[in-house]
Amino acid sequence: MNATSHAVRLGLSRGWIEFRQALVSPQDMGTYVFFALVFVVVLFFQRDTTLEGTALTLAMATLPSAMGLTIVMNGIVGTSGSLAADREDGTLLRAKAVPHGTIGYLTGRLVSVSLSGVISLLIMLIAGLFLVPQLLETDAMGWLTMIWVLALGLAATLPWGMIIGSLVSNPGMAGMLTFLPIGAITAISGVFYPIQSMPEWAQLIAQIFPVYWLGLGMRSALLPDAAAAAELTESWRSLETFGVLGAWAVIGFLLAPPILRRMARKESGSVVQARREQAMKRIN
Template identity: 60%
Template structure:
C-alpha cells in the first residue's frame, strides 16, 4: 500500500478513536454543551419575532448563520487550539518520527474535529425543529444541501486552522491569534446576513473567504426561495458556493501537510521541554 494512503487510513482510525474519547472527557463535553446551549438560547429568544416586512421568524433567519459559524469555528479555532497544545505536549514530535506521520496526524485531526462539529450541528438542528416551525417543511434537497455545505465548510477551514496553529509558540498565543482572525473575518463575512448593505470593497473581501459561502449555502438550504432576492445577484449561487469551498478545501489539504512537516522538522526535545518549562512558570 502507498505510504501516504496507509498514513491517511491510520489517521481515519485515530480520528474516530479520539472522538470517542472526547465523549468521556468532561472538559470537551462541557465546552460542547455551553457553546451549543448558547446557540439554542438565541433561537429560543427569537422564536416569536418576525423579520420586518415578512412572515419569516427571526429564529429561522438566524439558524443558517448559527450552523455556518459553528462549522467555521470548530474547523478553524478547533484545529488551531489542538495543534498548539499537541505541539507543546510532544504529540507532534512523536508524529514526526513516523513515515508520513504528519499526513496521518492531519487526517486524524480533521476526522475528530469534524465529528465533534457535526455532533454540535445535529443538536442545534434538533432544537431548531422545535423552535423554528419553518424547518419542518424542509425537503430532502434542503437537508442534502446542509450536509454538503457543512462537509465542505469543515474541510475548507480545518487545514487552515492547522496552518495558523503552526505559527503560534504557545496555546495562549494560538488562542489569541485564532480569535483575532475569526472575529475579524466574522465581522465582515455576512455569515448571518446578506452582504448587499456593505461597501463594495467589503463585499469583495467577504467573498474571498469561506465564511461567507458557508452562510450563503446554509441560507440557500433552509430559507424560502424568495429570500434570495436580498442576496448578491438575487440568487443563492450554488455553483459558486461549491467552487469556492472546494477551492479552499483543496488548497488547504495540499498546503497544510508540507507546512506542518516543515514546522515539525524544527521541533526537538529541547524545544519542547523549553516550552513546557515556560508553561509551568505561567501556571506557577
C-alpha cells in the same frame, strides 16, 4: 499495503477513538452543549423579528447561518488550537518518531475535528428546532445541499487551521490569531443580521472569506426558496458558494503539506522542553 496507506489507516482509527472519547467526556460535551445554548438564547430574542420584505423571522435565518459559522470555528479555531497544544506537550514529536507517524497523526486530527464539527452542528440543529420548527419542512434536496456545503466547508477550513497551528508556538497564540479575526469577519458576514445592512465595502470584504459563503450555503439548504429575496442579488448563488469554498480548499491543501513538513522537521526534544517551560511560566 504500503507504509503510507498503513499510516493513514492508523490515523483514521486514531481519529475515531479520539472522537469516541470526546463523546463520553463531560468537559467536551459540556462545551458543545454550552455553545448550542448560547445560539438558542440568540434565537429566542430574534423569534419575533422578521426580515424586511419577507415573512421570514430573523431566527430562521440565523440558525443555518450560525451552523455555517460553527464549521469555520471547528475547522480553523479547533484545528489550530489542538495542533498547537499537541506541539507544546510533545504529542507531535512522538508521532514524528514513528515511520510515517506525522501522516497518521494529521489524518487522525482531521477525522476527529471533522466528526466533532458534525456533532456540534447536530446539537445546534436539534436545539434550534424548538424555536424554529419550520426547518422540519426541509426536503431531501435541502438536506443533500447541507451535506455538500458541510463537506466543502470542512475542506475549505481544516487545512488553514493546520497551517495556523503549525506556525504558532502555543494554543493561546493560536486562539488569538483565529478567534479574534473570525469574530471580526463574522460581524460583517450576515450571520446574526442581514449583510445588506453593512456598508458596501464591508460586504465586499465579507465575500472574500468562507464565513459568509458557509452561512449562505446553509441558508440555501434549510430555508424556503422565497427566502432568497433577502439575500444579495436575491438568489442563493450556489455556483459562487461552490467556487469560493472550493478555492479556499484547493489553496489550503496546496499550502498545508509543505508548511506542515517544515514544521515537523523543526520539532525536537529541546524545542518541546522549551515550550513546556514557557507553558509552566504562563500557568505560574
